[in-house]
Structure formats: C-alpha cells, structure tokens
Amino acid sequence: MRSTSSTNRTRTTVRTAAVVAAGALALSLTACGGSDNKSDSGKSSTPSESTGTVTLPKLNGQSLEVAAVWTGAEQKNFKTVLAEFEKRTGAKVTFVPAQDPIINFLGSKIAGGQPPDIAMLPQPGAIKQAVDKKWAKPLGPEALAELQKNYSQGWQDIGKVGGKQYGVYYKAANKSLIWYNAKVFANAGAKEPKTWQELLTTAQTVYDSGVTPFSIAGADGWPLTDWFENVYLSQAGPEKYDELAQHKIKWTDPSVKEALTTLAQIWGKKAYIAGGQNGALQTEFPASVTQTFTGGDQPKSAMVYEGDFVQVNIGETKAKVGTDAKVFPFPTVGSTAPVVSGGDAAVILKDSKAAQALATFLASPDAATIQAKLGGYLSPNKNVPDSAYPNAVQRTIAKSLIAAGDDFRFDMSDQAPQSFGGTPGKGEWKDLQDFLKNPTDIAGTQAQLEKDAAAAYASGS
Template structure:
C-alpha cells in the first residue's frame, strides 16, 4: 500500500487544482524565459550547454541500458533526450523496449543476469516492489540535489520507499481531461460540460446529430481504471479515494457501487460507444484517439477520455490541438471536479557513476525541456520553462500542474500492488473490462474487484 505522504489529504487541495485546470484550458497566452543555446566546458565535467542547470561527468566508454514501456512518438522523443545525455557525457545509451507489467519484464532480465541500468517505472507500487526485491538502488547526492531543487515535496515523496529516495518522476500526466472533435460539437450545438449531467446532455446532442459520442479504449485495461478513478474521486471524495487506494475499505463498499452505476450511464449505452461494448473492448488506446480526430466532422466518435499525452496521438492525424481538437476538464460528478495525476519514475537498478549521472540529468530541467518542446509530454519539474511546451493547451496544463504544488491525487491503480492495478488481463484491468462488457452487473464487478484486491494487497505483489 502507498504511504500517506504520497498524496495530499485535503478536499480543498483537489478543489484548488480543479479550478486551476479549468482556467488552464481557456487557452490564454503565457510566457516564460527559455534556455540559451551553445555549449561550454566546465572543469571536471562533460559538455554542458550554456544556460544549463546541471553539470555531468565525462563518461567516455560507459554504456547504459534504459528500459521503459514507451512506444511510438513517446519512445522516439525520449531517445532524443538520451542522445543529449550521450553528447554531454560521451556515454552510449541503449533504449530497451519493455512490456507490461514492467516488473515482470525486469524480473526476467535480472534472473538472466542482464538487468538494465535504469528503468522507467510507471507505478509507485512497482517502485516499492523493486525495492522489496532488492533491485532498486538509492539515488546519489547529485541526483538528490537536482530533485530537491526542481520538484515539489509531493513529487519527491511518491518516489520514496521507507523514507529513502529511489525514484525521479521524469514524466507526469494530468489524467482528468476529455478531448473532443470541435467540428462535431459545433454541428451538434454541444457545449463543453462542467458537470456529469452536462456531459450526458452533450453526449445526447452529439448522438442526435448523427455521431457516436464516445471512443473508449477497452482493449487496454488502464484507461478504464482512469475512467473509474475520476468518477470515484469526484463522487466519493478524496478521503474515500485514499482509503480505497490503500484497500482500507473494500471494493464492495457502497461508494464503489455508486461510481460503477454512474459509469454505466455511459458504458451501458451501446449506441454511445464507438463499436458498442464489443468494439470498445477491441479498441486500443492509440486508435481510440485517432478515430476521434479523423474523418472530419463525421469521425467514429466525438469524444475520447485520457490525459494530456493524448496529444502525441492527435499529432498522427491532421487535426490541430486547440482548433480541431479541443479539451475540457473531466466534469464534476460530485461537488468538485476530479484531478488525477500519474507519472513515470527513473529508478536505478545497476549502481554506477553513469547510472547516477543519468538519473541526475533526468531530474534536471535540461532533460525535461528537451522533451517538452517535442510535445505530448508533461513534466512535474517546476523549473522547466512553460514556454518550452509547443502549444497554448499544453502550456496552460503545465502551468496549472506546477502551480498546484502538492495538491493532487496520484493514479489509484498505480498505487496498488502490480498484480491488481498494473497487469494486463488480471486484477482491476480485467475486472473493469468485464464490467464494460456487462455494465448491468455492478454487484458482480464489485465482488470480482474485491476478491482480486484482497489477494494482491494481502501478498503485496
């Protein structure tokens, strides 16, 4: 279970960030100073661009492997960050494609005597498991210095285990956004909703105009957990959210029944889902996005729920963010709109000067600024210039994230043991896929969720 230090405990905190995000999507202009160009040599270090905040050692001849589950543009953009590390240090870095669940992938590599030097872990639960298995190595003094300079306490804490720092949260996500096809909304006369009731009204208007309202990535279990978490956080409140995240209340609790019943108002409408329930269960996340923004004003669906990283997939279509593809905060189901965050942390598995240097680089604004400029990425690093993000939508989301400080709730399934919250075909992912297939069986879904949660939390796996 996650420690209490990893999330902020006040209802006011969630309210504050929800208000910030709502304002963030108004697309007003914002600016911040950028970094300087050119390079200079610092004594005792490698190549350091002028204006850089971090000094790295010379690592000529060193070789590193970095494992992550990232694919497509996300992987390509991260490789550009690694290329900059190579340029500055003289080390060579190989990206190792990993599979979900990454802990199982790493276990196989370690058993074979070939662990990567650094792994990007998408769950706090995975960090805890890596520490418990004695795979993870603590961060050294230089990485800790960068982390403390550039991150709020909350983002530092979720990378800690038993008070010791193991993770650098290189990537963040705002998982409380719904993206929509602007032409479809305009043709339907639909307005951006602020409440769940408004969302249902907008969905009906879209449906009446001849377009299916929602694209749901049911083939991938994790987007379904994110749907649930937003509804649950807004409806049940942050205290209940924290209790369920730590399995201090059961999944058979009435608050879970209420959230699933609410979800069924959309998931239970076959004509509201692109391809119906069966089609949704065959739709992987990238396709859920692209089918919303291809086909002009007659796409397969008008709306798709997921985080700021949706922009990577929108970029694969001809749609432009801010004009063709617009976004609104996940509507309030209860009294307050939800704000759920996620992220990926760099964790050292083979302690060496080179691995520590890479962790230090990833904790610096330099690394995050490179990827921010490429789009489809959000950093919790508060010293990344907001102007580095390539469009007004992303700039405002980033500004709101940094302004929130510690006022966020971390993805619930990512806090859970990997066997429950992070394994394809098992646990919460599978149980919510089954619920999407049969949204009328709320009690059955609750029973399955509780059985799998009890087993995973009991074993800690």
Template sequence: MRSTSSIIRTRRTARTARTAGTARTVAAVAAGALALSLTACGGTSGDKKSGNDRSSGGGGAETATVTLPRLNGAKLEVAAVWTGGEQANFKKVLAEFEKRTGAKVTFVPAQDPIINFLGSKVAGGRPPDVALLPQPGAIRQAVEKKWAKPLGPGAREQLAKNYSRGWQDIGKVDGKQYGAYYKAANKSLIWYNAKVFENAGAAEPKTWKDLLTTAQQVYDSGVTPFSVGGADGWTLTDWFENVYLSQAGPEKYDQLAQHRIKWTDPSVGDALTTLARIWSKKDYLAGGPNGALQTEFPTSVTQTFTGGDQPKAGMVYEGDFVQVNIGETKAKVGTDAKVFPFPAVGDTAPVVSGGDAAVILKDSEAAQALVTFLASPDAATIQAKLGGYLSPNRNVPDSAYPNEVQRTIARALIDSGDDFRFDMSDQAPQAFGGTPGKGEWKALQDFLKNPGDVAGTQAKLEKDAAAAYGGGS
C-alpha cells in the same frame, strides 16, 4: 504517499494537456482542474570541460543547468514501456545525454507489467541500468526485491532544486530516495472533435449531468459520442477513478486506494452505476462495448480526430498525453481538437494524475549521471519542446511547451500547491492494479461488456484486491 488532495497519473504507452483553445476552457482548467503540485528553485551552471556549455541539440535547453561527468566508453541500457512518438522523443533526450557525456545509451522497449519484464531480465543476469517505472507500487517492489539502488547526491540535489517535497516523497521507500519522477500526466480530461460539437450545438459540460446532455446532442447529430480504448484496461481504471474521486470524495478515495474499505463498499457500487449511465448505452460507444474492448488506446484517440466532422466518435477521455496521438492525425490541438476538464460527478471536479520515475537497477557513475540529468530542467525542457509531455520539474520554462494548451497545463501543474493524490490503481499491488488480463483491469473490462452487473463486479474486484493486498481490508 498520496493522501492529499488531487490525483496524478502517467500511463504506459499512452502515458502522455489539458485545456482547449477557447479562453473559457483555459480558464476552467487553470482555475481548478489541475490540483497537482510543485515548488523548487534554480539549477547550477555547467562548465566547458564537462561539455555542458552547449545549446542542446534537437531543440533542447538553451543553457545547461547541470554539470555531468565525462563518461567516454560507458554503455547504458534504459528500459521503459513507451512506444511510438513518446519513445522517439525520449530517445532525443538520451541523445543529448550522450553528447554531453560521451556515453552510449540504448533504449530497451519493455512490456507491461514492467516489474515482470524486469524480473525476467534480472533472472537472466541482464537487468537494464535504469528503468522508468509508472507506479509507486512498482518502485516499492523493486526495492523489496533488492533490485533498485538508492539515488546518489547528484540526483538528490536536482530533485531538491527542481521538485516539490511531494514529488520527491513519492519516489521514496522507507524514507530513502529511489525514484526521480521524470514525467507527469493529468488524467482528468475529455478531448473532443471541435467540428462535431459545433455541428451538434454542444457546449463543454461542467457536470456529469451536463456530459450526458452533451453526449445526447452529439448522438442526435449523427455521431457516436464516445471512443473508449477498452482493450487497454488501464483506461477503464482511469474512468472509474475520476468518477469515484468526484462522487465519493477524497477521504473514501484514500481508503479504497489503501484497501482500508472493501470494493464491496456502497460507494464503489454508486460509482459503477454512474459509469454505467454511459457504458450501458451501446450506441454511445464507438463499435459498441465489443468494439471498445477491441480498441487500443492510440486508436481510440486517432479515430476521434480523423474523418473530418464525421469521425467514429466525438469525444475521447484520457490525459494530456493524448496530444501525442492527435499529432498522428491532421487535427490541430486548440482548433480541431479541444479539451475540457472531466466533469464534476459530485461537488468537485476530479483531478487524476500520475508519473514515471527513473530508478537505478545497476549502480554506476554513468547510471547516476543519467538520473541526475533526467531530474534536471535540461532533460525535461528537451522533451517538453517536442510536445505530448508534462514535467513535474518546476524549472522547465513555460516557453518550452509548444502550444498554449500545454503551457496552461504546465502552469496549472506548477502553481497548484503541494497537494496531490496519485492514481489509485498505480498505488495498488501490481497484480491488482497493473496487470493486463487480471485484477482491476480485467474486472472493469468485464463490466464494460456487462455494465448491469454492479454487484458481481464489486465482488470480483474485492476478491482480487484481497488476494493482492495480502488478505482482507
């Protein structure tokens, strides 16, 4: 399912731009950083009877492109792990669906891992109607457990019109469409405090060696180079995946993602050793390793862009969705907060990404209508205008994105062809790649604390992977 040539990933709370405010950065991102894909065509026109002739409330789509049924009296629950601004913005999308259909939609905050959260809901006889699942592996599990229901013709029609074949395929299980990817993310970005770089005389790095030089310049200027949200283990898997893809190459990446090679393979050791060139330098991490392990993702962002030119750190690694958290500070994206593509460790810079897919758990006309809406340009355009969001839907206009940084990311996403790889840990069984305190998340947290233990970390990763994948490679 993701054996082509880039990577994508959206994650949990933060899940949810890419290039900075200078022309040089924008060109770099547009030219090669985002190798995500999409092609599609236009939508259908709405009609007055269905309520689809209005301009969307809250800055939504100007013209409805999807016809929705009247659902007066219908009640729906939608579960996702989104919090903060991400959740608030999604609720505005749900509010537009309510206006158009007359249905009532309740957002249900879920906990990670969401598959376990859903399991408890199913066991109690109260599953949500629709869930947003952040991993292809979770979609497959929901299908195998007979929780997920196939998407109907309306949703499939929107997918065919608005999404590339690749984005459709990653929502399928055994050839049947179960997921509609509502949201995407580029996770090969490093954001930086522009004033810190200016004071340090630092330039945006192109290679890992350049990154180390830049980090030393920032350190010498009196600012800690990196903020790391190590309390959320998924951020550490993203660090590893970028290094591994660039250093080991796409073929090895595919093999490791499918556990066709072991985590004790020398290529894994090489990537961990490369990571240790930053993680082993205590003074390079805000709060040192122990502080990083107590820092949640949102804080890792905000502490990079508060404090003027003396923040707790000069740089923070993560995806386009970092903009949501930057928005909680006084910093402005493109001026105070800038971004560069994750530097090349090997011959080619990595592009890691992912997405959140809408999956139906209680089949009904209302649930099918909601997923149809989420697969349309109308829904995505509303959230795009609110910022901190990237859609794999080709028919969301560039103008929907609120700044040039996001417009550049969106164009690169759509124009980059139909090849991409999905985030490695999201492809893994949940027990290994998506559970707090276990598997890859825990092993990399332990490695951040003790980056000298490369062999021990590999052994732990392989033991947990073999158990999760059903034994061996």
C-alpha cells in the same frame, strides 16, 4: 497512467481546494503565457561538461541501458533526450523496449544477469517492489540535489521507499481531461459540460446530430481504471479515494457501487460508444484517439477520455490541438471536479557513475525541456519554462500541474500491487473490462474486484 506506459504512485497527502483550482486552470484554453523559469546551476566535484543548467561528468567509453514501456512517438522523443546526454557526457545509451508489466520484464532480465542500468517505472507500487526485491539503488548526492531543487515535496515523496529516495518522476500526466472533435460539437450545437449531468446532455446532443458520442479504449484495461478513478474521486471524495487506494475499505463498499452505477450511465448505452461495448473491448488506446479526430465532421466518435498525452496520438492525424481538437476538464460528478495524476519514474538498478549521472540529468530542467518542446509530454519539474511547451493547451495543463504543488491525487490503480492495478488480463483491468461488457452486473463486479484486491494486497505483489 499510462499512455503507452501507465502511471504510478505511492501516496501523497492531498487537499481538494487547490486541486479543484488547478483543474479549473488546466483547461482554460485561452491561457498561453510562458515564463522563463530557470534553476540554479548544479555543482559537481568531477570533471564535467557544463552545457545547460546541470553539470554532468565525462563518461567517454561507458555504456548504459534504459528500459521503459514506451513506443511510437513517446519512445522516439525520449531517445532525443538520451542523445543529448550522450553528447554532453560521451556515454553510449541504449533504449530497451519493455513489456507490461515492467516488473515481470525486469525480473526476467535480472534473472538472466542482464538488468538495465535504469528502468522507467510507471507505478509507486512497482518502485516499492523493486526496492523490496533489492533491485533498486538509492539516488546519489548529485541526483538527490537536482531533484530537491526542481521538484515539489509531493513529487519527491512518491519516489521514496522507507524514507530513501529511489525514483525521479521524469514524466507526469493530468488524467482528468476529455478531448473532443470541435467540428462535431459545432455542428451539433453542443457545449463543453461542467457536470456529469451536463456531460450526459452533451452526449445526447451529439448523438442526435448523427455522431456516436464516445470512444472508449476497452482493449487496454488502464483507461477503464482512469474512468473509474475520476468518477470515484469526485463522487466519493479524496478521503474515501485514499482509503480505497490503500484497501482500507473494501471494493464492496457502497461508494464503489455508486461510482459503478454512474459509469453505467455511459458504459451501459451501446449507442453512446463507438462500436458498442464489444467494439470498445477491441479498441486499443491509440485507435480510441485517432478515430475521434479522423473522418472530418463525421468521425467514429466525438469525444475520448484520457490524459494530456493524448496529444501525441492526435498528432498522428491532421487535427490541430486547440483548433480541431479541444479539451475540457473531467466533469464534476459530486461536489468537486476530480484531478488525477500519474507518472513514470527513473529508478537505478545498476549503481554506477554513469547511471547516477543519467538520473541527475533526468531530474534536471534540461532533459525535461527537450522533451517538452517535442510535444505530448508533461513534466512535474517546476523549473521547466512554460515556453518549452509547443501549444497553448499544453502550456496551460503544465502550469496547472506546477500550480497544484503537493495538492494532487495519484492514479489509484498505480498505487495498488501490480497484480491488481497494473497487469493486462488480470485484477482491476480485467474486472472493469468485464463490467464494460456487462454494465448491469454491478454487484458481481464489486465482488470480483474485492476478491482480486484482497489477494493482491495480501501477497503484496
């Protein structure tokens, strides 16, 4: 997952039926209710400021650094959350912009003796690496209690390593969505598709109306892995998905061939992609979104695939979510619709009263509610009120995430070692970019994916 970050995981057991139900709920755009869920007040033995639902200690004069691969509106909105923590505690918090892969960035900071107090890690694999390198510190009792009160067991488990809790999944993503320009669909007479075959029909209908169907962010490798994961999960099923995520089956497996063949039905049609394959490989994620919703009823593309966080980028255009910019679930390729999740976890690198307090705050509904109101954000915290989300689309997506409980599949590439699943210009990101460039070379793509995966899993990094 990544938005400007990526997203993440270890693994949690999943059941498909609940996932499918959640997927259907996620995109019923008429749902817009809000509940006033509230968590119980937290307890702390230290002198504290008790505004909100969580109790925080006084930290006057103390300073913290928080590192994340977040830019633009995402970074700005998170800084608003940090400002509230400063107001309540008296601490001073500095946001440190990190580069991908964040594990390498942290390694250089730690080698220089200047690690941040907390890092927002976008992969369970990255959390494990931080623990293995003895960088990460376990959550203390206050943060742990807040996490257990507000999160389902599944979201707690993906932040654990060796049975100990290291991560607070502050941010989540529903990565099984396709956003579309409503004016283009209306002009073309196109309908929201429910199956992959219907998606191809819709694409042709849009193309016949004079608009290129898809915008693909090929310059960033991570959206390509998300495309693959949705097709693979729906087509091969959750058991195979888990096996491939853990490299218990090889990338040369026939199920991978089938998924790549399916993807090529879109990736292999130059006329279906804004700028063709070469143009897509030069299109970064933010531009893939904005070019779909600028240009009136003649934009560069009609549809763009990615998660709920797309709304941040839509907000940079004049399009209104729910009116000009609409969304439907990623279509069913096999027997069930896919629901792929991602997220970013807060992990403590310098154990202190201040760092533990910030982790506690980030595990609370208070912090998540602040960012939810600003838009383009989704929290797995079950005690964030639905009414905090600023529009009907976002409220519905958030409700579906909470309704799924422990029944979700985490982003496959985020579960892999970083060198395979989370590094620009390497591993799966690069291999799928090469496949987008030449979608006829399915066997060659499988062979390269397996070679890179085998090396990464063998080294564990």
